[in-house]
Amino acid sequence: LFCVPRHYENDLEKVIIPHGLIMDRTERLARDIIQDMGGHHIVALCVLKGGYKFFADLLDYIKALNQNSDKSVPLTVDFIRVKSYCNDKSTNNVKVIGGDELSSLSGKVSLLGSDIVETGRTMQTLLSLLSESNPKMVKVVRPRLRRSVVFVFISDIGFEVxxxxxxxYALDYNEYFRDLSHICILNDQAKEKYRV
Structure with missing residues (x-):
């Protein structure tokens, strides 16, 4: 019943979070951030590649709220890239690209926008890297959290999956499916079709 690109129609087991629901929850997260952090200068750090869509949508909502509410949050934006998957398995090796410029976070409030928590290894690596820059505070915002994993350092979560x-919604399988608007479960045939 949902619109998906024709080239992915046979690759999906099911849609679990439709795009409209994602956008509604992202707007709520933006409101919570303004409420909790209004007045602080925030360095918003996007974790690429899987977090880019959520991050962009979240910042759009924050910008709209900055213009239309009593509280506002001054923002600067930066990016870091993390890679830890091949096919549908974690490689147990977290590669961080672009972490050399994080010294600008010293003494500032950081908003870390990423994609999904699964094992927590990637997030632990990122938080350890961020702590070396001595930020004043780090707030982690993620659109998705696996049901089987719970971590105390996650500040705001959009959905439990x-x-x-x-x-x-920017989550990929070997770089495919980032252009899909909904969050979906990939079927086994597609895992074989797009395997590297």
Whole structure:
């Protein structure tokens, strides 16, 4: 019943979070951030590649709220890239690209926008890297959290999701499916079709 690109129609098991629901929850997260952090200068750090869509949508909502509410949040934006997957398995090796410029976070409030928490290894690596820059505070915002994993350092979570391989809304399988608007479960045939 949902619109998906024709080239992915046979690759998806099901849509678990439709795009409209994602946008509604992202707007709520933006409101919570303004409420909690209004008045602080925030360095918003996007974790690429899987976090780019959520990050852009979240910042759009924050900008709109900055213009239309009593509280506002001054923002600067930066990016860092993390890679830890091949096919549908974690490589147990977290590669961080672009972490050499994080010294600008010293003494500032950081908003870390990323994609999904699964094992927590990537987030632990990122938080350790950020702590070396001595930020005043780090707030982690993620659109998705696997049901089987709970961490105390996650500040705001958009959705709790099943322990399945998810694609869409910038989550990929070997760089495919980032252009899918909904969050979906990938079927087994597609895992074979796009395997590297």
């Amino acid at each position: 099943p322990d399945a391989f998810l694609v869409g």
